[in-house]
Amino acid sequence: MKRVTNIEERIPALKKRRKRRINRRFYVLLALLLSIALICIYYASDWSSIKQIKWSETDLKSNDYYLEQSALPSYDRIIAVNIKEVERRLLELPTVKEVDVQKHIFKRTVTVDLVEYExxxxxxxxxxxxxxxxxxxxxxxxxxxxxxxxxxxxxxxxxxxxxxxxxxxxxxxxxxxxxxxxxxxxxxxxxxxxxxxxxxxxxxxxxxxxxxxxxxxxxxxxxxxSPEQKGVLDIEVGVYFTPYDVKYQQEPIELVSPLEEENGDGTSVLEEPLPPVEEGDATQPASEEEEMFQQEQLEEAPLPTEERPIILDE
The missing domain is CATH 3.40.50.10960 (Rossmann fold)
Structure with a gap:
């Protein structure tokens, strides 16, 4: 058997439920209006402005230069700072290798950690x-x-x-x-x-x-x-070392002219008497011009170089 409830008995409960629903909507609307009001007051006050911009230490360019290039001065309020845009503009600079931008709303501070190319x-x-x-x-x-x-x-x-x-x-x-x-x-x-x-x-x-x-x-x-030995190290193909005195002939090596070689008896070739020249003989002593030419050839002859291969310790 179904129970029959009098409508007059339910009216007070329905009124209380409706009142609670209206109150809830009112408080939500009031909170929303208060939030909007606080945001407007925050934007209108100095509490929303950027108080400080902290930069990491830079060497190639000054902080003022990077500040101008970053477009941070164009932002009046810290909450409006677009971090990705600031980082993009800084990374476009040829001196910037890495950059990390952070904003701290309650401290009203923007920190820029910037790394320059060496x-x-x-x-x-x-x-x-x-x-x-x-x-x-x-x-x-x-x-x-x-x-x-x-x-x-x-x-x-x-x-x-x-x-x-x-x-x-x-x-x-x-x-x-x-x-x-x-x-x-x-x-x-x-x-x-x-x-x-x-x-x-x-x-x-x-x-x-x-x-x-x-x-x-x-x-x-x-x-x-040796510590005293200086020279030219060639690493183009293999490794070879040539001392400066040989490479640039700072101390020319003394050469013995073939004309001054000694005989077995200790006498110089030049000290031996020239063979007598008979009329019509094809063997004749060298003229002064020929001797000068031979001497020039000896003087222009390249000095021997002393290149030493270097063994690398792997």
């Missing part, structure tokens, strides 16, 4: 020096002074050559890299031959394409030489 060398342009970065970009601005301990590049005329040498130098081990004082490219050379002048007094000659791989053996090679 300079690897100076480019010498008729006595004016400009920095070459590890990404192969030549930094704008030249100086007549060298303010950093970096190798000086000469005869690297094209952008491709500079990118290659920059990339290669970034691969050289730091202790060896710090020994390089100057690098000169051979002009109009299709093989890319380069000469390294080292701080320890040696020269190293090799190819641009593979010198980082071969130059890593430099400490082992130098260890096989």
């Amino acid at each position: 300079p690897v060398a100076y480019i010498d342009s008729n006595g004016l020096y400009s920095l070459l970065l590890e990404n192969g970009v030549e930094l704008e601005g030249s100086s007549t002074e060298v303010l950093r301990k970096l190798p000086i590049l000469s005869n690297f005329e094209t952008e491709g050559e500079r990118k290659k040498i920059a990339h290669s130098l970034s691969e050289v081990e730091r202790p060896i890299y710090e020994l390089i004082s100057e690098i000169i490219a051979q002009e109009d050379d299709p093989y890319g031959r380069v000469t390294f002048y080292m701080d320890d007094g040696n020269e190293v000659r090799g190819l641009l394409m593979d010198f980082p791989k071969k130059l890593k053996h430099y400490p082992n090679i130098v260890a096989q030489l």
